[in-house]
Amino acid sequence: MVKLRLSIMMFAQYFAWGVWLVPLSTYMSKGLHFDTIIGAAYGMVGIATIASTLFVGMIADRFMAAEKLLSILSICAGIVLFWVSTIQTSQSLFLFGCLLHFLFYASTIPLATAIAFNSMTDIAKEFPGVRVWGTIGWIVAGLLVGVIAGAAQTALPMRMAAIVYVALGLYALTLPNTPPRARGRIVSASAVLGLDVILRHREKAFWIFIACTLALMTPRSFYDAYGNTFFADKDLHLTLFGTRIEATAIQTAGQIFESLILVSLPFVLLRLGIKWVLVVGMGAWAVRFLLFGFGYQGATAIMPMVLLGIIIHGICYDFLIVSGQIYVDRKFDAEARSRAQSFFNLITQGIGIVIGSNIAGLVYGLNANADGSHDWRAIWMVPAAIAFVAMILFAATFREKLAPPQDEQSGAAEPVLS
Template structure:
C-alpha cells in the first residue's frame, strides 16, 4: 500500500519546514544568549525550559481547541504565523527578561504544532506504521539544512546569531501560509465532550500499575534530566572549545538519527525492547564522557563520535519507547499513553533537567570566563549511568504482551 505521491510531497514539505523552524534557532540558542545577551548558565537553562512549558501546555491547546473546534491545518497555520512574529521579536531584544517572554510565547505556540503535523499526516495515510517514517525523515532533513545554513553563513563565528531568529521566523511564516493549503483535516467526531481527563491522558495512568511499565515511565523522566545538558549547552561547548561551524557539525547527530530510524525495526527484532532501550541509555553516558575528554584539536574525532551517538541515544530510547508504549497499552488508551509519555519526557523530565543543568554549568566557570567542560559533562554521564543501572535491574520485558507488528 503506497501513499499518493502528491500527498507525500505535500506532507514531506510540511515536515521539512516544521523542523527547519525548530532547528534554525534552538540549536544555537545557548551560544546566542551567552555571547549577545551575556546570559548566565541558569538563564540559558531557563530559556530552554520554554520547550518543556510548551510541551506541558500543548495537550490543552491541541485537545481543547484543535481536536474539538477547528480543522488541524488551520490551527497549524495560525500557530505558526503567531510563532513567526514572536521569534522575530525575540531576536530583537537586548535583555534576557524581554527575550524570555517572547521565546516562551513562541514555544507555547510551536510545541502543539508537532502533534498537529503528525495528526495531519496520519489522517492521510492508510498504513501510518509503514508510510509515516519516510515522511517524518524530511523533518530531520529540515533540521540538518538549518544547521548547515548557519555554519555556511558563518553566523556563529561572525557574532550574527540574531539572524537565526529571522531565518526561523521566515520559515515559520512560510509554513503558516502553506498550512492553509494542506488537505482539509476536520476535528475527529467524538461521543460527548472532551474532558480534562481525556486531554491529559489520565486513563493511561492505569498502565503504571504494572511494574515494568512503571520502571520504564520513571526511567523516561530520569534520562531526560541529563538530556537537558545536551540540548542546552552542546553548541556553547563546541564554540567555547574552538570548533568551527559548530551548528553544522551538530547536524551529524540528525544524520545519525535518520539512519538509525530506518534500521529501528530490525534492531527491535534482533535485540528486543529491553536491550534496545539499554543501548540508548548506555550511548547517553558514553556521549557525555566523550565530550568530557574531547577537544577541537587532535581529539576532535572523539567529539564527532559523541555527536554521532545522538541517533542511538534518541532512536533507541525515544522511538523504541514509543513503540513499547504502543505495544503495551490497550488499543483504547494508546493515544493517551503516547501523550502521557511525551508529557513526562519533554515536559517533566526536560523541565527538571533545565532547572538543575544551569546552576551546575554556572558552578564550573574558569578564571578566563570559559567553562570547565570536563567536570560539567561527567555529571550528566554519571546520571545516565545511574538511570541505566536502575532500568537494567528493575525492568522485566516478559511482563509486556507479545509484540505486534513493529511500528515507528
Template sequence: MNIKLRLTLMNFLQFFVWGAWLITIANYWFGTKQWDGTQFGLVFGTMGIASLFMPTLTGIIADRWVNAERLYGILHVLYGCVLFYLPQVTTPTDFIYIMLLAMCFYMPTIALSNSISYTSLKNDSEADVVKDFPPIRVWGTVGFIVAMWVTNLSGNKASEYQFYIAGIAAILLGIYSFTLPKCKPQHLKSEKASFMESIGLEAFKLFGSYKMALFFIFSMFLGGALQLTNAYGDVFLDEFKRVPEYADSFVVKYSTIIMSISQISETLFILAIPFFLKKFGIKKVMLISMFAWVFRFGLFAFGNPTDGLWMIILSCIVYGMAFDFFNISGSLFVETSTNSKIRSSAQGLFMMMTNGFGAVLGSFTSGWAIDKYFTHDGQRDWHNIWISFAVYAFIVAIAFAVLFKHEHNPKDVENIAH
C-alpha cells in the same frame, strides 16, 4: 501530491524552523549579547515550561473540537510572528519571556505533527505506519540539519538572523498545513461520558497503568538528557577557541557543522527503528538509547579538536541512536498503547513528560550545577560537566532495566499499521 510526499515536506519544515536557532542560540546569548550565563538555562527551560501544558491542551483540542492540521497551522504562524519580534528584545529577562511565548506555540506542534502523520497514514489503505513513518520522519532530521548548515554557513550562528530564517519558514509551514488531509476530532460526545472524558483529560488515565506510568517517568529523565546536549553542545565546541592550540581548528570555526553530524546520524537510526522495535521490543530499545546517552556524554568529556576529534565525531554519531531510539520509538509505543479517541492528547502527554518535565529537570538543574560546581573564574570545566551527565544517564539506565517490566510481542508493533 502523494500523501507520503506531503507529510515528508511537513516534517522537513517542522524541524527546520527549530534547527535554525536551537543549537546556535548559545552563541547569540554569550557572544553577541554577552548576557550572564546563570540565566541561559532558563532559555531551554522555556521549552519545558511550555511543554508542561501546551501539548496536552492542544492534543485535547485536536481530539475533541478542531481539526489537527488546522490547529497545527495556526500555531506555526503565531510561532513565526514571535520569532520575528525576538531580536528586538534588549534584556535577558524579557528575552526569556518572549521565548516562552514562542515555545508555547511551537512545542505542541511536535506532537501534533506525529498525530497528523499517524492519522493520515492510517487513512491511506496502501500505507503501513511502522514501515512508512520512520522514512517520512527522517526528513524532519534532514530539515534540522539543513537549517543548522544554513545558519552556520551564512555566518549567522551568533546573529539575530537565525530567528528570521526560522520565522519565515514557520509562517510558510503554517500556510502549507491548511492543505494537508483533514484530521477531524475522533472523540464523539456521549451521554454516558465521565467527568474526565467530558473535559478531555482521559489520556491521564494512562498513569493508572504501572507500565505506562513508569514509561512516562523514565521518558521525563531521558528528556532531561536531551536538553543537556541541546543547551551546551555547540557552546562546548565553540569554547575550545580559548585554548591557543585549538583556536583556529575546524571544530571551532564550524562547530555547528560538527554538531550536525548528530542529526545526520539520526537519519540512519530512524530507518533502523522498525527492525529494532520488532526484533527487541520497547524496553531493550529504550535501554539501548539510555546507554547511548552515557557514551554521548562520556566521549564529549575526553574529546578535543585535534587528537581527540574522533571522540567528538563518535559522540555525534552515537547521538542518533540515543535520540531516535527514545523519541521516535517512544512515540510509536504510545501509539500502540492508546485508542484513536485519545491519540492526540496521549502524544501530547508524552511530549509533556519529555520536553516538559524532562526539559525543566535538565535545564534548571544543569544550569544551577554548572554555575555552582563546574565554573571557575568564568571558565567552565567541560570535562567534569560531561562526566557528571554521563553518570546521570547511567543511573537512569540501570534503574529502568530493573523497574520497567514489559514482555515483547512483535504483533503489538504490527498492530500500529491497522
C-alpha cells in the same frame, strides 16, 4: 501531489525549528551574555509541550480545522520569534518571549501530524516517507547556519526562522482540509494527558522504565541546552574546499547517522529485546558525555572524540525514546495506546525537559570561572554520572513480563526530532 505538499510542510516546520534552536545557547552566551538563563530558556520548551498537549487535545480537536489553526499558530510563532530577536538587554523579557513562541510552535507539531494522517490511506507505509523530510529540513538548517561564519552567535538564525514560520503559516492554508477530530465529544484534561489509563497500570517494570526514562531527560537537556555552546567554546570546526564548517553544521552528523539507526532499530529490538536496547541507549548517553568531558585540550576540541560523541546521537535518542514509544505501545491495548503515548510524551518532552534544563542551568552556573570560561569537564561529568546510574539501576531491576499485543496495529506516537 498530496505527499509532496505534506513533505514541504514537514521540511519547513523542522527547518524553522532547527535553524535557531540548536545555536540558541551559543547566541545567548556569546552574543547576548545571557549565560545564567540558558537552562531556563530551554526549559520553556517543556512547559509549552505540556500546555500544547492540553490545547490541542481539549480545544483544537473540537473547534477548528487543523490546517487553519496551523496557519494561525505558525504566523504567530514567526512574529513572536522576530520580536525576540530584537531583545538584547532584558533577560526576563527574553525568557517571556521564548515561552510565548514555544507555546505557539509546540502546538503545530501534533497539528501537522494530524493533517498528514488525515490525508493518507495507509499511514504505516506513507507517513515515514513524508516525515523524513522533517529530518532533512533539520539537517539543511544546521548546515546552512554552519557555513555562515559567526552566524550562531547572532540573531540571524532567529530571523531566518521567523520568515519560514510566516511562510509556513501562509502555505498551511493550501493544505488538505482536516476537520476537528473530537467535535461533540467531552474530553477531560486527565484523558488528554493519558493519566486515566496510566495511573491504573500496576506493573512494577513499567514504572521502573518511566522513572529511568525521566532521569535520562536531564542528560538529554544538558546536550540540547549546552552542546552547541561547548562546541563553539572549543572551536569545533572543519575546513572543506576552503570553506569553514562550524559546529552547528557538524552537529547534523548526529541526525544523519540517526536515520540509519532508526532503520535498523526493528532488527536490533528483535535480536536484543527491549530491555537491552534501552540499557544500551542509557549507556550511550554516559559514553557521549565522557567523550565530551575528555575530548578537548585547553580551548581546542579533540575532533575524533567529540565527533564520535555527536555521531552516536541515534543510539542515544532512538534506543531510548523511540524504543520507549514502542515499549509503551506494546503495553496497552488499542483503545488506550494514544493516551498512553500522550503520557510518555508528557514525561519525555514536558516534565523531563523542564526539570532537566533547570538542573543543567544550575550545573553550568556553578562551574563558571572568574574569567567567564567554564569547567566543561566538571559540567559533562554530571549527566554522565546520571546516565550511568540510571543504566545500572534499570539493568538490575527491570523484570518485564510482556504479554503479546492484542492486535497488530500500532498506535505509537510520531518520534519527535531531537
